[in-house]
Amino acid sequence: MDQQLTIVKVGGKVLENRETLSVFLDDFTALPGAKILVHGGGRSATTMAQRLGLETRMVEGRRITDAGMLEVVTMVYGGLVNKNVVAGLQARGVNAFGVTGADFNLIKAHKRTGAEIDYGFVGDVDEVNPESLAGLVKQEIVPVVAPLTHDGSGNLLNTNADTIASSLAVSFAQSFDTSLVYCFEKPGVLINPEDDNTLIPYLNRELFDMYREEGIIAEGMVPKLENGFNSLANGVLEVVITNIEGLSIPGRGTTLGE
Ligand SMILES: Nc1ncnc2c1ncn2[C@@H]1O[C@H](COP(=O)(O)OP(=O)(O)O)[C@@H](O)[C@H]1O
Numbered sequence: 215m216d217q218q219l220t221i222v223k224v225g226g227k228v229l230e231n232r233e234t235l236s237v238f239l240d241d242f243t244a245l246p247g248a249k250i251l252v253h254g255g256g257r258s259a260t261t262m263a264q265r266l267g268l269e270t271r272m273v274e275g276r277r278i279t280d281a282g283m284l285e286v287v288t289m290v291y292g293g294l295v296n297k298n299v300v301a302g303l304q305a306r307g308v309n310a311f312g313v314t315g316a317d318f319n320l321i322k323a324h325k326r327t328g329a330e331i332d333y334g335f336v337g338d339v340d341e342v343n344p345e346s347l348a349g350l351v352k353q354e355i356v357p358v359v360a361p362l363t364h365d366g367s368g369n370l371l372n373t374n375a376d377t378i379a380s381s382l383a384v385s386f387a388q389s390f391d392t393s394l395v396y397c398f399e400k401p402g403v404l405i406n407p408e409d410d411n412t413l414i415p416y417l418n419r420e421l422f423d424m425y426r427e428e429g430i431i432a433e434g435m436v437p438k439l440e441n442g443f444n445s446l447a448n449g450v451l452e453v454v455i456t457n458i459e460g461l462s463i464p465g466r467g468t469t470l471g472e
């Protein structure tokens with residue numbers, strides 16, 4: 215049997231608040247075995263852009279990233295958020311190191327073209343090169359991955375963090391028994407996103423399509439689930455969507471099935 219690996223993606227609202235981030239880092243630290251942390255930070259980028267007088271535009275959960283916004287997301291994801299998370303893990307005795315998709319040529323992407331909307335410097339993933347990290351991961355050194363990729367010609371590209379997590383999970387699944395956990399501020403996928411007591415504990419593609427048509431699953435949850443199902447179809451053993459509590463209690467949250 216291959217060595218087990220848990221890839222956790224943590225989203226904007228958990229990262230933004232000092233207290234929730236601290237609880238998340240405690241629980242992430244407590245997870246046994248080899249692990250990788252992928253972080254978002256969309257809300258922090260929006261706040262920083264506002265402070266710099268730049269307007270944020272999102273289309274279907276993706277940030278329109280012009281040259282000015284690319285500078286902001288590079289500073290916020292690759293710098294502020296990534297290094298705060300690394301320092302937080304080091305404080306808990308976890309030997310973490312921070313990377314973007316450009317480091318170690320980890321994730322190569324191309325600028326999205328041909329779409330009706332010009333997203334600017336937004337990358338679609340072409341290639342993941344996990345080899346450089348695999349040896350470190352086996353020694354339980356923990357990569358902390360920022361949602362930035364590169365195009366091989368010197369340009370950084372902004373890439374959705376849920377997609378980064380899924381791309382890494384699929385790639386690492388070739389040599390590890392890989393689980394993917396999407397950790398955000400709600401207990402999982404909900405029938406009523408405003409009511410935490412309406413958790414859907416199990417979701418397959420058929421149910422997903424039905425809930426999506428009914429408008430029960432919408433917004434940022436759609437790409438998260440598409441990435442989740444794509445991971446399951448490509449060798450990832452388990453995909454769970456949950457909140458911080460669900461990270462430390464197995465079986466909590468929404469489990470995806472094929
Ligand atoms: N059925 C649903 N269950 C839970 N959240 C949902 C649902 N439908 C839409 N959402 C929305 O999706 C959001 C999560 O997507 P997103 O903001 O992209 O996550 P993240 O914080 O991980 O980046 C939730 O905050 C919620 O507003």
Ligand SMILES: CC(=O)N[C@@H](CCC(=O)OP(=O)(O)O)C(=O)O
Nearest residue numbers: 226254255256276277373374375
């Ligand atoms: C292209 C694109 O939209 N990239 C995302 C990357 C950050 C992210 O995904 O952050 P959360 O997980 O916190 O939402 C963005 O800039 O918002």
